Amino acid sequence: MHRRAFTGSLLSLLATAPAFAQSGSAPTIPEEALIQPVVLADILKKANPPPLLQVGFSVMYSEAHIPGSIYAGPTGTEAGIEKLKAAVRNFDKSAPLVIYCGCCPWVRCPNIAGAWRTLTGLGFTQVRVLYIADNFGADWADKGYPTAHG
Amino acid sequence: MAERFAILLLFLFVLPASVSPARAASAPAPMMVGSPAPAFIRPGLDGKPVTLKSFSGKVVLVDFWASWCPPCIIAIPELIGLQKQHAGRLQIIGVSMDDDAAAAKEVAGRFAFNYPLLMGDAKFGHLYGGILGLPSAFLIGRDGRIVKILRGEQKPGELDRAIRSALGS
Numbered sequence: 001m002h003r004r005a006f007t008g009s010l011l012s013l014l015a016t017a018p019a020f021a022q023s024g025s026a027p028t029i030p031e032e033a034l035i036q037p038v039v040l041a042d043i044l045k046k047a048n049p050p051p052l053l054q055v056g057f058s059v060m061y062s063e064a065h066i067p068g069s070i071y072a073g074p075t076g077t078e079a080g081i082e083k084l085k086a087a088v089r090n091f092d093k094s095a096p097l098v099i100y101c102g103c104c105p106w107v108r109c110p111n112i113a114g115a116w117r118t119l120t121g122l123g124f125t126q127v128r129v130l131y132i133a134d135n136f137g138a139d140w141a142d143k144g145y146p147t148a149h150g
Numbered sequence: 151m152a153e154r155f156a157i158l159l160l161f162l163f164v165l166p167a168s169v170s171p172a173r174a175a176s177a178p179a180p181m182m183v184g185s186p187a188p189a190f191i192r193p194g195l196d197g198k199p200v201t202l203k204s205f206s207g208k209v210v211l212v213d214f215w216a217s218w219c220p221p222c223i224i225a226i227p228e229l230i231g232l233q234k235q236h237a238g239r240l241q242i243i244g245v246s247m248d249d250d251a252a253a254a255k256e257v258a259g260r261f262a263f264n265y266p267l268l269m270g271d272a273k274f275g276h277l278y279g280g281i282l283g284l285p286s287a288f289l290i291g292r293d294g295r296i297v298k299i300l301r302g303e304q305k306p307g308e309l310d311r312a313i314r315s316a317l318g319s
Contacts, residue, residue: 057216057218057247057248057249058249059247059248059249059270059271059272059275060247060281060282062271062272063272063275063276063280063281063282064177064280064282074218074249076218102282102283103216103218103219103283103284104218104219104220104221104283104284105221105302105303108219108220108221110218134283134302135282135283135284135302136282136283137280137281137282137283137301138282138283138301138302140282141280141282147177149176149177149178149272149276150272
């Protein structure tokens with residue numbers, strides 16, 4: 001019974017795998033590209049913060065996002081990658097830019113690595129990735145950092 | 151006749167308000183253990199309305215999931231097993247937080263679900279205090295109050311223990 005359930009889960013996960021494999025894994029993002037929530041929250045208090053892009057799912061963005069961030073996802077899909085490319089079309093490639101997702105734990109995120117790879121591939125040189133260990137709720141909203149809804 | 155009229159009223163007045171793609175503009179009220187579980191009525195993925203009220207007297211698990219959430223998918227066989235094991239006393243309701251119903255329906259076709267599935271959105275998430283990461287689940291006692299909030303990937307047996315505790319067995 002347990003073996004059957006496990007096999008079923010494994011097969012289901014494998015069936016979902018192409019979508020996740022497309023975006024790669026968040027841990028492949030170099031550590032020097034990461035920015036911790038506390039650091040970003042501090043940067044946001046200052047004048048002229050960098051552009052922020054939420055590259056996850058639209059339902060999650062509607063629920064809560066960092067104020068001023070633009071929705072450009074989900075980058076675990078080809079359509080989301082195209083949306084991201086369109087969103088940054090007129091951005092200065094040498095200026096800082098921050099991306100984040102937070103849909104699920106960092107190691108499980110289907111979106112963030114694809115977004116980082118796309119942007120660096122386009123020639124953006126200062127892409128910073130918000131490190132969200134667990135999810136946007138636990139690592140951002142629950143810490144009291146600013147959030148917007150809608 | 152009266153039943154048909156009630157269903158007609160449901161589809162004309164109640165459902166449109168509860169299924170419209172919603173963008174909640176203000177912060178949700180936090181959901182806590184002991185809070186009354188927020189009532190809802192929504193069409194299921196199979197088209198039949200799903201109401202929390204219709205399961206009053208049972209222990210209810212409202213499970214927020216999405217097709218893109220690997221731990222959520224891994225948990226589905228366990229949830230199906232728990233629903234089967236505690237049939238009559240437990241009711242699981244799966245709320246998909248996918249951006250579109252097609253992705254949820256694709257998953258629905260992969261498993262022999264024995265509990266209703268419906269589509270969530272930001273408005274539904276706010277109703278439950280904000281679903282800002284998956285998996286998230288709310289265990290509701292027979293008295294209609296939240297008895298446990300399960301956020302994130304659960305350790306093996308954790309869900310079973312929580313449900314047994316709520317069932318008093």
